[in-house]
Amino acid sequence: AQTVTQSQPEMSVQEAETVTLSCTYDTSESNYYLFWYKQPPSRQMILVIRQEAYKQQNATENRFSVNFQKAAKSFSLKISDSQLGDTAMYFCAFMKYYKLVFGAGTILRVKS
Amino acid sequence: NAGVTQTPKFQVLKTGQSMTLQCAQDMNHEYMSWYRQDPGMGLRLIHYSVGAGITDQGEVPNGYNVSRSTTEDFPLRLLSAAPSQTSVYFCASSYSGTSGVGGTGELFFGEGSRLTVL
Numbered sequence: 001a002q003t004v005t006q007s008q009p010e011m012s013v014q015e016a017e018t019v020t021l022s023c024t025y026d027t028s029e030s031n032y033y034l035f036w037y038k039q040p041p042s043r044q045m046i047l048v049i050r051q052e053a054y055k056q057q058n059a060t061e062n063r064f065s066v067n068f069q070k071a072a073k074s075f076s077l078k079i080s081d082s083q084l085g086d087t088a089m090y091f092c093a094f095m096k097y098y099k100l101v102f103g104a105g106t107i108l109r110v111k112s
Numbered sequence: 113n114a115g116v117t118q119t120p121k122f123q124v125l126k127t128g129q130s131m132t133l134q135c136a137q138d139m140n141h142e143y144m145s146w147y148r149q150d151p152g153m154g155l156r157l158i159h160y161s162v163g164a165g166i167t168d169q170g171e172v173p174n175g176y177n178v179s180r181s182t183t184e185d186f187p188l189r190l191l192s193a194a195p196s197q198t199s200v201y202f203c204a205s206s207y208s209g210t211s212g213v214g215g216t217g218e219l220f221f222g223e224g225s226r227l228t229v230l
């Protein structure tokens with residue numbers, strides 16, 4: 001079974017600075033998807049970024065980028081120019097054959 | 113465009129009572145699923161469906177039933193609620209493609225339903 005580990009329960013960053021959230025996963029599959037989801041206090045789940053395992057190029061969405069290391073089974077999220085609105089719980093997730101497995105989450109607090 | 117709609121948003125039950133959490137989507141998505149979110153455990157898959165008439169178990173299916181009679185609706189039933197089922201429940205849907213990894217991947221989530229079982 002796949003597992004997803006987020007080793008940082010909580011992190012904080014100053015506004016405008018850069019922060020990296022860590023995620024590792026365990027799987028024997030070769031083709032899959034990886035995601036980062038954001039959950040603000042409103043409880044809504046918001047897709048931040050998606051990575052397809054067969055693509056070597058790291059995904060980027062505006063201020064959000066990932067460092068995907070397939071051999072190491074690592075999928076970290078970098079947030080540049082952090083904004084107060086980035087304060088949220090962030091979940092790393094693995095998907096294969098319709099089943100999404102989530103990590104426990106990292107609470108990110110952006111301070112002004 | 114309503115997206116994924118869950119009802120109710122909040123519910124308090126007594127142990128042993130039954131209830132149904134409703135989920136409806138208007139995006140013609142083939143794939144629908146239910147997750148529960150507990151502190152320190154992220155979201156865990158309860159049941160999922162890849163199309164009308166087809167359902168399957170996820171990671172934590174015990175105590176829950178589902179059915180999928182239409183593409184739009186995917187209700188989650190608790191037949192005899194227990195305090196261990198106190199949680200926040202999310203319904204999610206996705207276009208189910210033919211990529212071999214379960215479609216394009218992006219899940220569209222409802223706003224969640226907070227259930228408390230006393």
